[in-house]
Amino acid sequence: MKAMANYRTISTFFMAGLALVLSAQLQAKMPLGMNTNEVTPQDASAPFIDLFKMSLPFDESKRLTKGYIEYDENGWPSNLKGGVAGSNVVHWIPAGTIPDGNYTVLYDGEGQITYGDDARAVHSAQGRDVVQVRAGADKWIKITLVIRKSNPQNYIRNIRFLLPGGICANNPFQRVNSAAQCPGNFQSFEKYHQHLLFNPDYLNFMRRFKVIRMMNISGITRNEVASWNALPRMEQATWAGEEGRRGVPLEVMVKLANKLNATPWFNIPQEADDNLIRNYAQYVKKHLRPGIKPYVEYTNEAWNRAFSSAHYTKAMGLKQRLDVDRAQAGHKFYVKRSLEIFRIWQQVYGSHQPFTRVLGGWAANPRLTPILLSYMNAHQHVDAFAIAPYFFVHARNLHQVRSVPDVFKVLKDPKNPYSMDNVYNMLKRQKAETDKYKVKLIAYEGGQHLADMGAKSTKKGANPFLIGANRANPMETFYVEFLNNWKQITGDQLFVAFSAPRPPQWFGSWGIKEHLNQPDSKAPKYRALKRFF
Structure with missing residues (x-):
């Protein structure tokens, strides 16, 4: 009964404001x-094609990085010295923020990278891994990466953890899965990530x-x-x-x-x-x-x-x-x-x-x-x-x-x-x-x-x-x-x-949406903003 009363109260608020909502549509x-x-x-806005740009620095990843690691000026582990260097690539972002699928990981140097939580390698070759990402049953996405081996003379660096798919060159605002969705102008994220930079x-x-x-x-x-x-x-x-x-x-x-x-x-x-x-x-x-x-x-x-x-x-x-x-x-x-x-x-x-x-x-x-x-x-x-x-x-x-x-x-x-x-x-x-x-x-x-x-x-x-x-x-x-x-x-x-x-x-519901691809039907604050575009 209490739940029904709460529902009726919310509905009353909603109906009382409906005229305001509709009138806003008529305004400039x-x-x-x-x-x-x-x-x-x-970051559930996931701005970049290369997810590694939002990853936790190796030297801050206390749970995954072990040993007395040496780093170069850009933050890459230049010498593992018997340890391992790991990072949370993404950590506790809602399912749907980024797509499930096969991600391409590119890197320079010689060594071995392993993947964990909601990510697993399905194909590995020197300098390029294909990693399957699937949101967990908890409806969150967590991706971890650990450098297990790295040649100090040619250490692993310049890791890029790339979204699956690409864009049609004439529309940078929509991600597509493959060239089949583009009329001859497909740009894959694997090839064009530096040029495109931003998640569509x-x-x-x-x-x-x-x-x-x-x-x-x-x-x-x-x-x-x-x-x-x-x-x-x-x-x-x-x-x-x-x-x-x-x-x-x-x-x-x-x-x-x-x-x-x-x-x-x-x-x-x-x-x-x-x-x-x-x-x-x-x-x-x-x-x-x-x-x-x-x-x-x-x-x-x-x-x-x-x-x-x-x-x-x-x-x-x-x-x-x-x-x-x-x-x-x-x-x-x-x-x-x-x-x-x-x-x-x-x-x-x-x-x-x-x-x-x-x-x-x-x-x-x-x-x-x-x-x-x-x-x-x-x-x-x-x-x-x-x-x-x-x-x-x-x-x-x-x-x-x-x-x-x-x-x-x-x-x-x-x-x-x-x-x-x-x-x-x-x-x-x-x-x-x-x-x-x-x-x-x-x-x-x-x-x-x-x-x-x-x-x-x-x-x-x-x-x-x-x-x-x-x-x-x-x-x-x-x-x-x-x-x-x-x-x-x-x-x-x-x-x-x-x-x-x-x-x-706990310190606030700041997002206009709860994640990048949350449906508008579940995002009342965003729906309100849309009425003023």
Whole structure:
């Protein structure tokens, strides 16, 4: 009976919002963007044809790598010294993210590689293995790889773990199984992976979004990189790894934007020196498709103490004597360094017109907005002020959540500080502040932010219900309402959703889909976004 009551409550929410959902179809499109994911073996957006680029570095694979291994400059095990070197190629991504089938593994050098978990070799020859991948009965995919033998004089390196099939040359957005599906223009991933680079399913998901925010895929979070030569390189064994190490090369980000004909949003590392910034701008100017106007932002959430950028900007603000108050010194340094970055880009481009200068703020703290925009007359030198509006159940209201319908009730409860209406009021206050300074208000992230952080598990606390709400049909209605209000309040400005497909975790159900190829029928947040394309 309780289950039936819950179902009826959800249905009531869904039917009540149906008119809103349908009316959204009649409205004008709005500019929507998408945030990328971090490069990890758990990335259910699977961006690359070569899965090894998202694999765990050998030296971080404590469970699989044994012994005192020597590595070359790109992270390849150059001398096993009697040990073995292993990696999680993909680890706990939902079945369906990548296809079951026969994958081709290419490598240089001499030795032996073995495969485990949901992968097994069906044919092996020097430099080329055929590996069968089948999702397990648990509906997850795990692929492990171990180098058992390797000639130190010609060690195994340049491993490529390639998706099955290829594309028809005239359609890079659809994967095909064989040449039989193409009228004479088949390009196999085995032969063309370096040229094609991106998983067609990933491109197909991303192609409808006008802006692609590269913050996560660039790896700048908690990253101390300061020099141009320290940025990620194409030659590296993998672009994954722990925070501060992972991230794709700038070349990959520019290629992605060009392939999608989308506007990239670049985040400059918190400790970047002037030479890095100048080379970065020069590379973008030279290689980004003409006519595309990139967004440029210094670091990410410099106000957020959860990130090293906040600690760095505060320390630098105090060091430069910008203020005696640590927090204010950090805000001032953030603004000062942002303006310095914009000036360098302007020197490279000859004008600030070919790129969009972004200053980042705190959605829940409108009082910070005038502080940032007024310091050094920043409002005269920026084009947009970006915030991350999220609606969610505040920690003090989580005790009210005992079912999925309860989640939607609390999201409409004015006593919840982050209810829908309370977030709209925050937006109105932010818009009033940015209007004073004649700066556009845009969203660098946003959407639902449902998580019981104290539970530390998807199965404990309120998390089962919060995850269930993300899967329930009313979430589509809530997203449509949220985006309609964003449109109305900001005057139809850019909204960059968070984030590319990823499964729910104890710290949040961030993915717009739970995996790259999840059916739209099971992805209410994505269905809502589609109504605004």
